[in-house]
Amino acid sequence: MYNTQTASMVKSSNHTQNDTTVNTVMKTNDYSQFKKIIGNRDVNRLHSKRLKSSIENCDLLFANPILVNDKFEIIDGQHRYEICVELKKPIYYIKCNDLSLKEIQILNANSKNWKSEDYINGYCDLNMPEYIWLRNFCSRHTLSAEIGAIISLGSSNNSECIKNGNFSAPNKMKAEEMASDLKNYFQYYAGAYRRRFVEAIVSLDKVKGFSHEKLIAKLKYQSTKLVDCTNSKSYVALLEEIYNYKERGAKLRFF
Secondary structure: OOOOOOOHEEEEEOOOOOOOOOOOOOOOOOOOHOEEEEEEEOOOOHHHHHHHHHHHHHHHHHHEEEEEOOOOEEEEEEHHHHHHHOOOOOOOEEEOOOOOOOHHHHHHHHHHOOOOOHHHHHHOOOOHHHHHHHHHOOOOOOOOHHHHHHHHOOOOOHHHHHHHHHOOOOHHHHHHHHHHHHHHOOOOOOOOOOHOEEEOHHHHHOOOOHHHHHHHHHHOHHHOOOOOOOOHHHHHHHHHHOOOOOOOOOOOOOO
């Protein structure tokens, strides 16, 4: 983002908030002047661990300074700041006046995104039991991290808890049963591990009176009716039709 060329270009100082130097790489050991901006995302333990290892092995902090606004609130570089404090290293920073939370969100949105597998493996390296269970669960049933998370949480809204280290499967036995059910669906539908199909199956599992065994039995002679759909609602509608085929009396509704 900013090319500092060499460390010799860095200015050392004990700047206060009255300093008017802007867009110049500065260096200080006064950690107390920096603040966390309200609304910025929390420090991620996994990212901190990897970054700390990188900094310890190759200290190029001067080439990647943190960004602060005129109030010395950290706009970009919270993890670098925390690690510098922990390792008692100097802070390299650039003061950019008039930056706000909106600019932070833009910076975060443009940063490289990790895949779910990256977060899971990283948290497993931190010996977090729930993530170790999830990785083993996915391995046992040959599931992608994304599908394994949907099944084990019973919800497709899992990305944040996977990333922030708060993953915890509420019912592991139920997750194991659901993974087994998917294998049975796969016998009759090659797209059984598609995200939207799995989302549909997870939602059906919450319908009172629904039976996976009954739906799988119906698929034995109606498998050709089950085709790829672009969203989970379309899958639910299609599965409802298959489930209720030739049913006498009241039919089970999935919506």
